[in-house]
Amino acid sequence: MEKIKVGIIGTGNIGSDLLMKVRRSDVLECGIFAGHNRDSKGIASAKALGVPVTYDSIRYIEENPDCCQIVFDATSAKVHLYNAPILQSLGKYTIDLTPAHIAPFCIPQINLDSAMELSGVNCVTCGGQATVPLAKAISEAADVDYLEIVATIASKSAGAGTRNNIDEFTQTTKEALIELGGIRNAKAIIILNPAEPPVKMHNTIYALANDPDMDRVCRAVARVEKEIQAYVPGYKVVLPPIFENGRITVGIEVVGSGDFLPSYAGNLDIITCAAVEIAENYARRKLL
């Protein structure tokens, strides 16, 4: 079967996990795995698998524009600011996994179709992918004055990019709650936990709500959970909606598929699953 070629820029945790998922895809294949660090373990293992690799990062794509139609940017917010205009001029459909937020946000459960009409999208953050769909559903099912999410991830699963970008991470997650979730008054809190063995990704959503119909809220949460599970198998509501003292609380755990990092790294999995879902959808339309 014919496949659409993708380029992956950034060979850290996220890039390496993307590569493993792309290699399993029936519509995508990796045309180039691009980094710049000579010591990159990601490049060494990709090379061993026979994947085309380069140390020239985005320059390779500029010089060999036919190597891919879709580009995943898994570098950092700062580097993406440099890459974005180049990818735009090359006409590559760009899926940005950094918290740079130049292109519009895409969370597959919410706006996959409209993302296909654009020249590229931003994948928000792992915390955003995990919580914005439920936040949106809760605020549509109840009269919510204020909503807040708390994303806790294992320190080991947060690579250098995430740690150095914690400020953009927090800010971008909040912006997605407002822009994509339609919540006027929102807050995002990010916690790193260094415990050994590492903790699974845990997210909590709190919403201040006026006299909510909890049956309706529970149905909405269950529906969204199912829709996300279609592309993130390890996504699970572990604390179903409860209402006390004027607030709704929901707890979510994301268990990773264990591709590049062990299963505690659900945060890695949820954003790479979302990115691959977007890419596959784009590729299927191209192949029609």
Next chain:
Amino acid sequence: MSNIRFFDATLRDGSHAVKHQLSKETIVDYCEAMDNAGMYTIVVGHGNGLGASSLQVGLSRLSDREMLCTAREHLRHTKLGAYMIPGFGTIRDDLVPAIEHGVDVFKIGCHCTEADTTRQHIEFLREQGKEVYGVLMSYHMASVEQIIEQARKMQSYGAHGIILMDSAGASTPEMVKKTIAALVDELYVLVGFHPHNNMGLAVANAYTAIQEGARIIDGTLRGFGAGAGNVQLEALAALLIKEGFDVKQDLYAMLDASENIVRKAMTEDRALTDVSIISGMSGVFSSFRTQVLAAAKEFGVDPRDIFIELGKRKVVGGQEDMVIAVAQQLANPVSSDMESYMLESLT
């Protein structure tokens, strides 16, 4: 002996003890009374710092802006300080406005193994010409070697000093001795210590830290603060005077403010309680106390059991959402597969 800098966290850590409901009058009265008392800085705000007012850790009665502007108006001699934990607050939403409101000294904190999450914020504040200190919270949860490595990172980002927080009051004098001595040896910037009193050792531990070369003690009047409370600065000042230190702080002013202002702001006395002792013993951040007591009542379980369970799970500051999960599990053992995940994490 040289002067020790007192970082006065009464109006910041004290917020924890009153569920972040500090009044404007308390801030005004305190700042007026303490402006000339020789504190190096008076830090004001929500207990978890800028941007932390939330359902997760508690909503503030006053906004960050109201607290900082009120304090600014009444501090002429003492530097105004603010605290922030990246992940709760951000540069754009919180640090930039705090600079506009006239904050002089910033403390940027994180769990003791996560120093690289403070790089952006420390570097930004240095670029803005601000005085900035790195704070490593719950230092008891890492080895001395790890603490040195993390402190060195903060030093390399430009921090003017590194403060270790004994967030759970879990320190023994030996731990303080070993850790502070090593840090003073390895760093070229100032070293500070922020004790809590869960096991009745806050003053003793502050004193040990000073003997090992710490030059900053971060504490509160009357011990007003999270959980069992902080090192009581007026008691420490008294001890330092007795030991012949060159004490620049005005002890009478501290004692008066403690009695006349802080006492009124406190909703309960600071005697060591069972819950305080257990939270120190289990090594759980003292600010979890409010959420634990509420969850214990809600789910009909013993708050001491919640603390012990949280300690086993090695929760860190900011993970207050785990309180409900643990309380629910203790109330309904083996009721869903959420529990099996959790039990699995304990094995």
